[in-house]
Amino acid sequence: MTVVVQLIDMWDTLVPYARSLHKASPVAVAPYRWDWALWFLSNPADRGLYWKDMGLVALAYVSQFGITLFAISLIILLLRHNVFYLRSIYLRSRARRFPNRPMVPLDFAAADLRFGLQPLFVVFNVQLLMLATAGAYTLVSRSSNSDTTAMSAFLVKLTSGEFKFSEFWGAVFGNLPQLFPTVGQRIFPVVWIAMFAIVLLPGFVKLLPVPDVLREDEIDARHYLLEFLPPDSERASRTHDLQNKEDVDDAARDFSQQSFWPVSQTSAEFFSVAAFFVFFLIVAPVFTWHPSVGHILFYAALLVMSFLCSAALFSVFRYTLRVIDPRLVGKEGKEK
Amino acid sequence: VQAGVSLDSGLKDVSVKIVNDLASAVQKRLFAPGRITDYLLLAILAVLPMVLARSIGINYSHTLVLGSSKATCAGYWERRNWISLIVLLPVALWTARTIADLLFCQSPRFKKHKRIPDLMPKESEASTHELKEALQTVGICWLPVL
Numbered sequence: 001m002t003v004v005v006q007l008i009d010m011w012d013t014l015v016p017y018a019r020s021l022h023k024a025s026p027v028a029v030a031p032y033r034w035d036w037a038l039w040f041l042s043n044p045a046d047r048g049l050y051w052k053d054m055g056l057v058a059l060a061y062v063s064q065f066g067i068t069l070f071a072i073s074l075i076i077l078l079l080r081h082n083v084f085y086l087r088s089i090y091l092r093s094r095a096r097r098f099p100n101r102p103m104v105p106l107d108f109a110a111a112d113l114r115f116g117l118q119p120l121f122v123v124f125n126v127q128l129l130m131l132a133t134a135g136a137y138t139l140v141s142r143s144s145n146s147d148t149t150a151m152s153a154f155l156v157k158l159t160s161g162e163f164k165f166s167e168f169w170g171a172v173f174g175n176l177p178q179l180f181p182t183v184g185q186r187i188f189p190v191v192w193i194a195m196f197a198i199v200l201l202p203g204f205v206k207l208l209p210v211p212d213v214l215r216e217d218e219i220d221a222r223h224y225l226l227e228f229l230p231p232d233s234e235r236a237s238r239t240h241d242l243q244n245k246e247d248v249d250d251a252a253r254d255f256s257q258q259s260f261w262p263v264s265q266t267s268a269e270f271f272s273v274a275a276f277f278v279f280f281l282i283v284a285p286v287f288t289w290h291p292s293v294g295h296i297l298f299y300a301a302l303l304v305m306s307f308l309c310s311a312a313l314f315s316v317f318r319y320t321l322r323v324i325d326p327r328l329v330g331k332e333g334k335e336k
Numbered sequence: 337v338q339a340g341v342s343l344d345s346g347l348k349d350v351s352v353k354i355v356n357d358l359a360s361a362v363q364k365r366l367f368a369p370g371r372i373t374d375y376l377l378l379a380i381l382a383v384l385p386m387v388l389a390r391s392i393g394i395n396y397s398h399t400l401v402l403g404s405s406k407a408t409c410a411g412y413w414e415r416r417n418w419i420s421l422i423v424l425l426p427v428a429l430w431t432a433r434t435i436a437d438l439l440f441c442q443s444p445r446f447k448k449h450k451r452i453p454d455l456m457p458k459e460s461e462a463s464t465h466e467l468k469e470a471l472q473t474v475g476i477c478w479l480p481v482l
Contacts, residue, residue: 035410039394041402042409052392058414060385063421066378070428073366073434081439102456115353117452130435136426141417217424 002069009184010061010069013037017054033181035261071134075195078127082201086118087263089205091227093212106205106228115205117262125264127199128271134195135278138188142285147178147183151286155257157295170299172284179284189282196275203260203268206328207320221252221325228255249327256330260317272313276306366429367436370445383398385412396403 007014016038037060041045074183090103091178107116154171171276172179180186209227213219222242222305229236239247261268280302288295321328389395389412396411414416438446 015344033410034407035415036394036412039392039409042398042400052388053394056385056388056392059388060412060418063378063385063425064418065429066381066425067421070366070432074432075361077367077432077436085452088456100390102453104452104455105457113392117455119455120452122446123447123451126435126438130431133431140420144416215398237409 002065002072005068005072005187006061006065008187009182010057012182013057017050018042020050025123034219044319071191074130075191075198078130078195079198079201080156081123082127082198085202086204086208089208089228090230091207091209092231093227094228105230105233106258106290108225108228108251108258110258113257114259114262114264116326120262121299124202128267129273131195131271135192135275135282138192138282139278139285142185142188142282143287145173145181146285147181148284148286150175150178150283152288152295155286155294156292157299158297159292189279192275192282196279199263199275200268200272202262203317205262206255206258206260210320210324213324219324221327222248222326225251225255230334250329252325253330256328260314269310269314272310273306274301276309277302280305367433367440368428369433369437369445375429376424378429379422382425384420385418389413 014319017040020040036053037057038053039056040050043049088102088104090105094101094103105269110118111115112118135302150171154167157167209224212227216223225248226236226241229241231237231241235251237309239251242248242251259268277313283285286295287297293301318329386395394409394411394415395412397408398411399406399408401407437443438449439451441447441451
């Protein structure tokens, strides 16, 4: 996988080398973004320079290969860990399929409002820290490589009254090659969203029984909640598998108060807003030491968009539970 | 025909095993708590292109006339994303190893932090130990059979 990503990233550099190799007398034409990797174009007839520059490219990209390898390995580690976490949560249907597999039963009445998973906070917080660090590195790379002059010019004109709204689309979509000058730069937003999805995976813990429950004829809070309760658990024994409506109501209320995410609901929502904000900045990395009012409005607009995206994401989570039974999301439809 | 199919499947098994073993070995080496020389070697690896760039004269930018127009070729030493690799490469390896250690209990360094198997019921302690082992293996190998 790392090799494929590396080859995609190197594609723009390798093509001129391949073309130049087959031409008897290559003509020097400066590429759109000319840098050290294609320095041999300064004197295409000099084959010595050609091979030395190729050596430089090979050496430099070996280092970059290392970074890509570490990053992808780390992303896969997080994916494995979080999938493992979701697979380790107790579900009755799972316990039937894998009777010998040890699982973690969720505690609906946990005082930590995280199903009793508070002790795991370090292993989940470290993922947030990693995502933040990766975001910082990505932003440095994006700001170094993308040309946002057109967007910046538009933002400066924004408050002067001279701008036309149609120019905004031109500044964004008319400048895609400048915003994403290499294939590697185009990969960044995709990788970021993938990482965000992986780090957010534990948030699906409340939705785990959805596929099993949807296959059943009777879909309600009782059947849904029983999936999480081991038959020998205190609540299941005391209530005879939630026989009474009051017991179901109590269990549903307790369930709705627990957080989607093991580190807490507030952290999850804050992290989600921050992740979307970084994503939008990765797409359009407009940075300046002297921001105009237009720039500040731009960042504010990105923040609003991030809040909306985050709210939409968590609404989907809540809506899925609401479809099963509104009691699963509590009276206000929101967890504490 | 049967012999051909069996040979094909045998070759496939062998190639999958080779890829699996190779990837596992790389992962194991990558995430095993390592020596300080690993980080030093990575920093040296990132310095080498700087030296080569200087030797061929493209450490700093040059403006030249190419064809009918002027063009500027950016130097290696002026590219923040490449220069930063001297620090980023060792830091990335250290981060990868530390996180692998923290999540998958590779060494006793983060013993006091709880992992998923620690929250499993006490009565399945033996299985929990097996699971912890499996979790470590899953963390290390690329193509695990879980």
